[in-house]
Amino acid sequence: MLRNSHLKPKAYVHDAGELDAFPHIQTLKGFPKEELFAKVVMVRFDSAILLQKELDLKSQVTSAVSTIKYLFEAGAKIILLSDWSMKINSKLLVVESVADFLSSVLQLKVAPSRCISNRSLSKMEELEKADILLLENLSEFKGELANCSKFAEQLASVVYIFVNDSFSNSHKILASTVGVPRFCSACVAGFHFEESLCQLKMAAQINKKPCIAIIGGGNLFDKASAVRYLASRCDGLVFVGMMAFQIMHALGLHVPLNLLEGGALKEASNIVQLAQNRKIPILYPKDFWCTTNDFPKQMEIFPAYGILDGWIPVDPGPKALDEINSLLADCKKIIWIGPVKFRLASQNIYGASKLVSMLDRLTQSNCEITVIGNMACKGVMKESSFVSVYNMVENASVVWEFLKGRKLPGLMALDRAYPVEIDWNAAYTHPSQPLVVDIGSGNGLFLLAMAKRREDLNFLGLEINEKVCLLPFSVFFLLCMS
Incomplete structure (x- = not known):
């Protein structure tokens, strides 16, 4: 236990101050390699990365594979654990097919096991026959989502070291990420988890000025504390999604009722007030490309205050994009979180690609750009000529929770490992x-x-x-x- 009268506070929800939610955690990289030999090591891997239909050579795939191979080369007995669904790979349903797929990805023999549901054979007995064991699909067990202590203890039986390499689940309380560490002697972050954590730290660090946050997507009510944090630290906010209409409503502008989010007015007003107190600009689209349900291919430009009944905004208009380009011109750091998307998706929308073109030009003037969210990252990878210079974090849910000031349960569970290192x-x-x-x-x-x-x-x-x-x-x- 540590105590100092000036001990830095680590509150669960921040009040627009500094985020301080990174505990000192142990990593596989810093763990003594000789301590891994002959030890039973459980790896909670991210199925969305390792079980993709078409694996590429992105760094997150490489780091996720490296975690398992490193443990194997160190002489550890490995138990792999994850959840998967048809959305990830429709061909991988049963544990046997997933084990075969992982064997080809890792170039190592992975043996399937049903020892969770069938207790007649212990994990230790199966590990005598195979160096890498894959347990059943966690999504089939209620104890996973409930973080059931007995279920976690069952998973962790015979396990000495726990390695979490599923950063995308770090904001959730699961038996496989929060419960299992309670029953292990050491709990460390895998290579992919550590890499993703570094990207999150870069995203949250406002170390260059001026800094602009580009905020897409919707659900302002749920994300309000995160947006307030950005408003308290950045030098301007640009809204390019459904949240823009909530901000417009708070500014007293006319917004069609079908575009408003229930209960969000008070939160939007607080964000506007904070920005006005700090004298930073809030940018929302002044015009939109709109379409209708009856004629989705018919596109018209409307001013933000004059969208006709029956028309639905799908993309920022030309004036909006020009304003964004002007505001970003002198930036040294940009945080883009959430998609440039409104209610209807259309093949004729160009806002995201035009935004990527703006950001590409800024990378040439040493502007640090962080892109957060699966859709935003895909847009950059598809449109950008300078992908390597972007800091990209694909899982936006984790970042939103972190920006709210909440401690990530999967991260906090790793703050107990042997040998203990304290900063x-x-x-x-x-x-x-x-x-x-x-x-x-x-x-x-x-x-x-x-x-x-x-x-x-x-x-x-x-x-x-x-x-x-x-x-x-x-x-x-x-x-x-x-």
């Missing part, structure tokens, strides 16, 4: 102050009282009895944050 400069505001160590600190309340009296000292509590400190430690940690 004392991050733990204490003044690490050079004298350190007081309380061995056998119990629930930490005595140590907390001492720390409140002596702000000139740093305090460290050590307690071996997990039953004594587990729940009280949570209370103690919250007290430290207050």
